[in-house]
Amino acid sequence: MSYRDRLEAAIAARGRLCVGIDPSASLLEAWGLNDDVDGLRSFSRRVVDELGGEAAVFKPQVSFFERFGSAGFAVLEETIAALRSAGALVLADAKRGDIGSTMAGYAEAWFGEGSPLEVDALTVSPYLGFESLRPALDMARERGKGLYVLGLTSNPEGASVQHVGGDASVAKSIIDAAAAESLTGGHVGLVIGATTAAAAAELGIDLSAVKGSFLTPGLGAQGATVADIKRSFGQDYSKVLAPSSRDILKHGDRPGGMLERYKEVSAELAE
Ligand SMILES: O=C(O)c1cc(=O)[nH]c(=O)n1[C@@H]1O[C@H](COP(=O)(O)O)[C@@H](O)[C@H]1O
DSSP: OOHHHHHHHHHHHHOSEEEEEOOOHHHHHHTTOOSSHHHHHHHHHHHHHHHTTTOSEEEEBTHHHHTTHHHHHHHHHHHHHHHHHTTOEEEEEEEEOOOHHHHHHHHHHHHSTTOTTOOSEEEEOOTTOGGGGHHHHHHHHHHTOEEEEEEEOSSGGGHHHHTTTGGGOHHHHHHHHHHHHHTTOTTEEEEEOTTTTTHHHHTTOOGGGOOSOEEOOOBSTTSBOHHHHHHHHGGGGGGEEEEESHHHHGGGGSTTHHHHHHHHHHHHHHO
16 A cells, blocks of 8 residues: 555544654653653654544654764664554654665665564655665555655745755745656655645646655644645645644643644644
């Protein structure tokens, strides 16, 4: 079964809000946890216990685990396993991107059968050229995994690279390549920021040509609203997987707080 089919089934069952797991030092502190591996483990367990059976997809931000080295990666492995046993899909936000032979290594790490870090999907950077992602694209297609390729990122600095070229922009070339790839299987999606999606039309980019899902970071903490997403994606809204990290996690300082916020945002996305 392709990633696209698995994702569609998961969204139909649990909704399109993806919970980001970003255990930054400031969130650990806000939750009254130490900024160490035990704090990281408690934080991750609380997210899994409160939301693991609710959300379709979780997106651990790998950087916040990586900062504790191998001990942090061990917590990431435990978290991935716990989320998958709770019936959720896991999308590792590691934004990998390198020459083809190295991409094969990343694909083995994140998609290899039985790899300790095996997940359902991964974010990747196409700025070594879309085709440099080929080994990961092929492995994802073969193994029912998903790749989210950075298209129009949510941050304001992204435009200084992605908008270059006007009608023939860098972003357009990446998104067109992803659209062509999406005709070959359900393994490819795009990162299109909730804060920046409106730029697609200005750059003459046809998002409807993409037969995969759109990961739309930017809700809440970065200022975008559910209404912004609905407006920007229009008829392609059914392809949206909307992640939110801080806007949900900041409510983890009290029992039940994250679940309450999750349900509010999820309901708004479902309207
Ligand atoms: O790939 C991502 O998820 C991503 C892409 C992007 O363009 N912008 C973006 O913010 N992200 C990630 O999405 C998360 C956003 O967190 P919040 O702003 O707290 O919801 C972070 O983990 C970012 O690394």
